[in-house]
Amino acid sequence: MTEPFSLSVNATDGAARTGVIKTPRGEIRTPAFMPVGTAGTVKAMLPEHVRATGADIVLGNTYHLMLRPTAERVAKLGGLHQFMNWSRPILTDSGGFQVMSLSKLRKLTEDGVSFQSHIDGSRHMLTPERSIEIQCLLGSDIQMQLDECPAIPIEHDKARESMLLSARWAERSKRAFEELSKPGQALFGIVQGANYEDLRRESLDKLIEIDFPGYSIGGLAVGEGREEMFRVLDFTCPHMPADKPRYLMGVGKPADIVGAVARGVDMFDCVAPTRSGRHGQAWTKTGAINIKNAIFAEDPEPLDPESDCPASRDYSKAYLHHLFKAGEYLGPMLLTWHNLQYYQDLMSGLREAIASARLAAYIENFKSETGETLV
Numbered sequence: 001m002t003e004p005f006s007l008s009v010n011a012t013d014g015a016a017r018t019g020v021i022k023t024p025r026g027e028i029r030t031p032a033f034m035p036v037g038t039a040g041t042v043k044a045m046l047p048e049h050v051r052a053t054g055a056d057i058v059l060g061n062t063y064h065l066m067l068r069p070t071a072e073r074v075a076k077l078g079g080l081h082q083f084m085n086w087s088r089p090i091l092t093d094s095g096g097f098q099v100m101s102l103s104k105l106r107k108l109t110e111d112g113v114s115f116q117s118h119i120d121g122s123r124h125m126l127t128p129e130r131s132i133e134i135q136c137l138l139g140s141d142i143q144m145q146l147d148e149c150p151a152i153p154i155e156h157d158k159a160r161e162s163m164l165l166s167a168r169w170a171e172r173s174k175r176a177f178e179e180l181s182k183p184g185q186a187l188f189g190i191v192q193g194a195n196y197e198d199l200r201r202e203s204l205d206k207l208i209e210i211d212f213p214g215y216s217i218g219g220l221a222v223g224e225g226r227e228e229m230f231r232v233l234d235f236t237c238p239h240m241p242a243d244k245p246r247y248l249m250g251v252g253k254p255a256d257i258v259g260a261v262a263r264g265v266d267m268f269d270c271v272a273p274t275r276s277g278r279h280g281q282a283w284t285k286t287g288a289i290n291i292k293n294a295i296f297a298e299d300p301e302p303l304d305p306e307s308d309c310p311a312s313r314d315y316s317k318a319y320l321h322h323l324f325k326a327g328e329y330l331g332p333m334l335l336t337w338h339n340l341q342y343y344q345d346l347m348s349g350l351r352e353a354i355a356s357a358r359l360a361a362y363i364e365n366f367k368s369e370t371g372e373t374l375v
């Protein structure tokens with residue numbers, strides 16, 4: 001019998017929770033960080049090394065994969081897990097956010113969003129139904145409704161209009177999902193409402209009415225700043241079902257994640273560790289450094305000598321500095337690997353701190369070691 005999708009919370013510490021999401025393809029320890037594998041690859045990483053960092057789940061993107069190589073071709077080749085050689089859970093985003101941030105000549109209507117591919121200019125249409133069809137063709141374990149993510153600031157009535165559209169798309173996404181999905185797969189509703197408490201509440205009430213096995217918090221990490229993001233979490237998380245996963249989309253820097261975990265968020269995804277790794281930024285226990293800085297040119301120490309991760313332990317900063325200066329592929333590969341390990345160590349540290357009811361001490365230590373204020 002396929003394990004149904006479920007979250008079991010093992011411990012709480014204030015608003016924070018730690019637990020396990022069971023899926024047919026494996027368990028996800030929460031709080032969880034999901035490396036972004038947009039076009040069917042976590043850039044510059046072998047899947048076995050992504051797993052070695054401790055990742056239980058990776059993220060894929062409907063927008064990119066529908067354009068290239070197309071969802072139909074991935075399905076013909078056995079689905080995304082087989083295609084990218086990752087047998088564990090995959091979460092896919094629904095495409096709306098990427099259409100608005102990447103495509104050209106977009107037209108948003110009640111039915112969906114039509115757009116021109118940023119790759120070859122071909123025209124496409126994403127509706128709630130088509131997005132679910134694509135995510136099912138990919139074989140995604142955790143799927144997202146099609147939604148609209150407005151910018152912040154936005155006037156209240158425009159934010160409500162957008163939130164109500166996303167709520168209607170939530171309904172349509174669920175109906176399509178019920179038709180097309182396989183047992184054990186899950187569809188998350190996405191809470192919108194910008195930074196308005198009444199709209200966030202109205203969005204959540206509508207989604208709970210429709211009923212989902214998990215809820216994403218959308219519409220944040222769009223330039224509102226950490227303090228405003230935390231303020232929205234403060235009035236949104238407490239009203240989210242306590243027994244279902246809460247996924248804060250697109251977040252974030254380490255300090256964002258620490259603050260959001262303390263407010264009750266369970267799942268995260270962000271391009272920060274991979275994208276910044278490719279450009280020479282490395283996170284360390286005492287904060288972020290840029291390896292291209294001349295001060296590292298003769299630094300014989302690795303990024304983290306105590307780490308189990310080869311990228312963190314077996315290569316000097318001088319060597320990494322050289323690789324980036326020389327434009328060698330190995331530079332971005334090693335720094336990506338190191339950053340993903342740093343993020344997974346952060347998540348396991350948070351999980352252990354919550355399990356032993358010492359999250360406050362963990363956060364104080366994080367603040368003093370990194371110099372982060374966490375607002």
Ligand SMILES: CNc1nc2cc3c(=O)[nH]c(N)nc3c(CCN)c2[nH]1
Pocket residue numbers: 093094095096097144147148149190217218219220221222249250251269
């Ligand atoms: C980087 N900041 C950020 N904010 C997001 C909001 C949404 C959002 O409101 N909806 C959806 N579907 N995705 C979002 C994403 C993409 C997550 N991989 C976001 N990323």
